[in-house]
Amino acid sequence: MSIVETDGPELLAALRKLLAAKNIVSDEDIAARRQSTDNASPGQGAKMVARAWTDPAYKALMLEDGTKAAEAMNIPMVGMPPLGVLENTGDVHNLIVCTLCSCYPRAVLGYPPFWYKSAAYRARAVRDPRGLLGEFRTTLPDDVQIHVVDSTADYRWMVLPKRPEGTEGWSVEQLAAIVREGDMVGVTVPSV
Numbered sequence: 001m002s003i004v005e006t007d008g009p010e011l012l013a014a015l016r017k018l019l020a021a022k023n024i025v026s027d028e029d030i031a032a033r034r035q036s037t038d039n040a041s042p043g044q045g046a047k048m049v050a051r052a053w054t055d056p057a058y059k060a061l062m063l064e065d066g067t068k069a070a071e072a073m074n075i076p077m078v079g080m081p082p083l084g085v086l087e088n089t090g091d092v093h094n095l096i097v098c099t100l101c102s103c104y105p106r107a108v109l110g111y112p113p114f115w116y117k118s119a120a121y122r123a124r125a126v127r128d129p130r131g132l133l134g135e136f137r138t139t140l141p142d143d144v145q146i147h148v149v150d151s152t153a154d155y156r157w158m159v160l161p162k163r164p165e166g167t168e169g170w171s172v173e174q175l176a177a178i179v180r181e182g183d184m185v186g187v188t189v190p191s192v
């Protein structure tokens, strides 16, 4: 039996007390981090995307500073690595991967999808991004350049997908409803 199993709660309490006493991590910090992890889901990212599609000033903020754009949507980012947002256009398609492990903008999107952590995804995103996209049934025109972007422990990336045609006049809620998890990683594109 491990120490953690026998003395888990006592050890944890003692550690938290020590961290608080040394002004390293307070109980409030832990509560805030817990809340951000519990509330994070692709739905939060979808709301940011939908707002960016309808609000040019918000889109500009999002592309300049993803962390501030998340905070503007009341997503707690304290203690989280900075968030960068990359825009997919008619010329460039961004695909996010963590080649080293599974770095993901968890504060915004929640836990990464299972395939994101797989060795196959991490290797193939780099070696054959277009082939990988094909496996997600995503076909891009040949003249669209694919940028493969590495998320790291120091900097997390998400994609601002291209707004699909046929969504003119849609409400923010309607738009958010068509944005899926994979669209914000770049393995899929929103469609109507």
Ligand code: FE
Binding pocket: 098, 100, 101, 102, 103, 104, 151, 152, 153
């Ligand atoms: Fe990682």
